[in-house]
Amino acid sequence: MATKVLIVDDEPINVKLIEEILEYEDDFTCRTVANGEEALSILGEYYPDIILLDIMMPGMSGYDVCRRVKNDPKHKFAKVLMISGKAMVEERLEGYEAGADDYITKPFVDDELLAKLKVFSKLKKTEEIDELKTSILQLFSHETKTPLNGILLGSQLILDSPALPEKITEYARLIKISGERIHDLVRKILLLSSLRNCRELNLGSKSVPKYLQGLAEQASHDNSKRCTITVNCPVAFSMEVDWRLFHEAFRSVVENAVKYSPEEGNVEIDAFCDETGVSFRVTDHGPGLDPSIKDKIFDEFYSPHIENHSRGTALSLAIAREIMALHLGELRVESEPGQGASFLFTLPPATISA
Numbered sequence: 001m002a003t004k005v006l007i008v009d010d011e012p013i014n015v016k017l018i019e020e021i022l023e024y025e026d027d028f029t030c031r032t033v034a035n036g037e038e039a040l041s042i043l044g045e046y047y048p049d050i051i052l053l054d055i056m057m058p059g060m061s062g063y064d065v066c067r068r069v070k071n072d073p074k075h076k077f078a079k080v081l082m083i084s085g086k087a088m089v090e091e092r093l094e095g096y097e098a099g100a101d102d103y104i105t106k107p108f109v110d111d112e113l114l115a116k117l118k119v120f121s122k123l124k125k126t127e128e129i130d131e132l133k134t135s136i137l138q139l140f141s142h143e144t145k146t147p148l149n150g151i152l153l154g155s156q157l158i159l160d161s162p163a164l165p166e167k168i169t170e171y172a173r174l175i176k177i178s179g180e181r182i183h184d185l186v187r188k189i190l191l192l193s194s195l196r197n198c199r200e201l202n203l204g205s206k207s208v209p210k211y212l213q214g215l216a217e218q219a220s221h222d223n224s225k226r227c228t229i230t231v232n233c234p235v236a237f238s239m240e241v242d243w244r245l246f247h248e249a250f251r252s253v254v255e256n257a258v259k260y261s262p263e264e265g266n267v268e269i270d271a272f273c274d275e276t277g278v279s280f281r282v283t284d285h286g287p288g289l290d291p292s293i294k295d296k297i298f299d300e301f302y303s304p305h306i307e308n309h310s311r312g313t314a315l316s317l318a319i320a321r322e323i324m325a326l327h328l329g330e331l332r333v334e335s336e337p338g339q340g341a342s343f344l345f346t347l348p349p350a351t352i353s354a
Helices: 012-022 035-045 062-070 089-097 110-160 166-195 210-223 243-259 314-327
Strands: 003-008 028-033 050-054 079-084 102-105 204-207 229-232 238-241 266-274 276-285 330-335 343-349
Touching: 003 012, 003 035, 003 110, 012 028, 012 238, 012 330, 028 035, 035 062, 050 062, 050 110, 050 314, 062 079, 062 089, 079 089, 079 166, 089 102, 102 110, 102 266, 110 166, 166 204, 166 314, 204 276, 210 243, 210 266, 238 243, 243 266, 243 314, 314 330
Parallel strands: 003 028, 003 050, 050 079, 079 102, 229 266
Antiparallel strands: 204 238, 266 276, 276 343, 330 343
16 A cells, blocks of 8 residues: 655755656655644544644744644654754754654755655555554453353362362363463553653662572472572662562563573573672573574564474563563573573663662
């Protein structure tokens, strides 16, 4: 589908120039109006993807038109490029404050204008797809809650029934496990959605060595591989973060390390604190990662069947990275095939608390 461009300019020569630039571009169609009032009157029927908006026009200024467009939810993805013969910084800043996405000065450079139109066309489509993904995930999460609760409750009631045949018990247990996996997926989808929507942090201070020791003891007790989790934290310090979220991120990485460790293997947790900030390293001795997928494993939509460190973990790792980003930190992985993997958490100095 061609990108729709609305040209708003009271100077016919400028309009003619833009039309000539787009004349042989099959990816664009355009309409023109001479003032802001006309532009606003056709928005309901035309729905432009990009608006080339002159600033100085009779009647309503380009700034006022831009504000009206950006305040209309129906056009929230429309890209507004302000046009002016002046290149004053103050004028540009006023345009950006009004909600403009970019600024073009007269006279036009044909290639530059066309390049900007292509960039903003792609950006608009990307933003629309991202919102669609989020909406689908939220809808899925909402619509599966009630049936999932019924599946989990029903399977548990069956398991609690006395003197059931072994096969029935086995089937009920399978249903319950499968329901719990879907329930966990829904929870993670909702959490990721809230993180992407600039969730506020509930900061609190806690002793890092005490936290790590408790986590290690719990993880050592819960895992069926009898893996040992060892902690190395040479300096005792406290950290101020959203501990509920940080625990979600850190626990998922530790569990992932246990999952890919050999039977009775060892997972090491190292913590460091200095003037540059805080860092944690979670290391396993599993099969490691192929270099080609090291960045992909943090993509929540990465799902190909591969054997090492990605199966069933992409959503958890995407959540962990988002949590670190909210704390102005970072999560990355270092790994070589056959040599295990190390996940490195880093946080800024401001995280360290007295």
